[in-house]
Amino acid sequence: MNNNDNKVLTEAVFYTLLALYSPLHGYGIMLETEKMSHGRLKLSAGTLYGAISTMLEKAWIKALPSEEDSRRKEYQITDLGKRVVVAELARLEELVENGKKIIE
Amino acid sequence: MKKTVRKIFFIWEYEKEEQWLNEKSKEGWQLAKASFRKYQFESGIPNEYTYRLELLDKNPKSKESTSYLNFLQETGIEMVGECKQWVYLRCKTAEGSFEPSNRALYELTHLLKIQEFISKIKNRLVAVIAISICGLLIMDNLAPSNYADFIRGVCTGLGLSASFFTLAFTPFSKHINEKVKAAINELYTCE
Numbered sequence A: 001m002n003n004n005d006n007k008v009l010t011e012a013v014f015y016t017l018l019a020l021y022s023p024l025h026g027y028g029i030m031l032e033t034e035k036m037s038h039g040r041l042k043l044s045a046g047t048l049y050g051a052i053s054t055m056l057e058k059a060w061i062k063a064l065p066s067e068e069d070s071r072r073k074e075y076q077i078t079d080l081g082k083r084v085v086v087a088e089l090a091r092l093e094e095l096v097e098n099g100k101k102i103i104e
Numbered sequence B: 001m002k003k004t005v006r007k008i009f010f011i012w013e014y015e016k017e018e019q020w021l022n023e024k025s026k027e028g029w030q031l032a033k034a035s036f037r038k039y040q041f042e043s044g045i046p047n048e049y050t051y052r053l054e055l056l057d058k059n060p061k062s063k064e065s066t067s068y069l070n071f072l073q074e075t076g077i078e079m080v081g082e083c084k085q086w087v088y089l090r091c092k093t094a095e096g097s098f099e100p101s102n103r104a105l106y107e108l109t110h111l112l113k114i115q116e117f118i119s120k121i122k123n124r125l126v127a128v129i130a131i132s133i134c135g136l137l138i139m140d141n142l143a144p145s146n147y148a149d150f151i152r153g154v155c156t157g158l159g160l161s162a163s164f165f166t167l168a169f170t171p172f173s174k175h176i177n178e179k180v181k182a183a184i185n186e187l188y189t190c191e
Helices: A011-019 A026-036 A045-057 A079-103 B011-026 B063-074 B103-140 B146-189
Strands: A061-064 A074-077 B002-006 B029-035 B038-043 B049-055 B077-083 B086-092
Touching (some): A045 B063, B011 B146, B049 B103, B063 B077
């Protein structure tokens, strides 16, 4: 994951990756993200569509083979995606830690 | 109740057009179908829907666009009309899913598509101007005849209208460029 090391994920991407630890379709991701953030983060369909296409390209998530209804694609996080989440979490922890250290 | 309104908006008036549709919605007229300069409204609840004009990368019938539009539909955004690559989208105002969390990025994506669209049109216009000038030059060197006069007239007409549209696009592309800069500035501080 060399070239992902210094990447900062957007909030939308971070939450989408978390939501995709279990398979979900597009609208499911939007609902799950809103639920996780207690209604704070509302993804727009346009943003999410762009994020999903980019993450598919980077192989952070994969599209699951769809059944009879091919319109509704389901997605799931890949191992690479999980590593990206772990790295991002470490970065976020550093932010929180330093913030607390100075403020408290 | 239904009503049909015929009205022309140029491409550079897309924001005005969007505003107009949203004002109509507030008055209780919901756009049900749209095509080039023809708008069909149905009376409904005031402000029930919010409208948005979006430029797609490809024709709305193409595979890529269909997959995008299906995705939007799943989230409650429906397409009520199309005009070339432009689509008329609407969603229930109460659900408000047009309002993106990452506004600057969303804006930027759309603005870049519009810029691409403008430069494509401008290239074509410039080609028309160049051909008209060549036509005029050739006709000038031919012996005068009705035929040559006719071609000269056509070339002048084409050249002038192409020049008019090229000029008309200039303030629009300037406006879009300024919006791109504003969106980038926002990206510096906020995601």
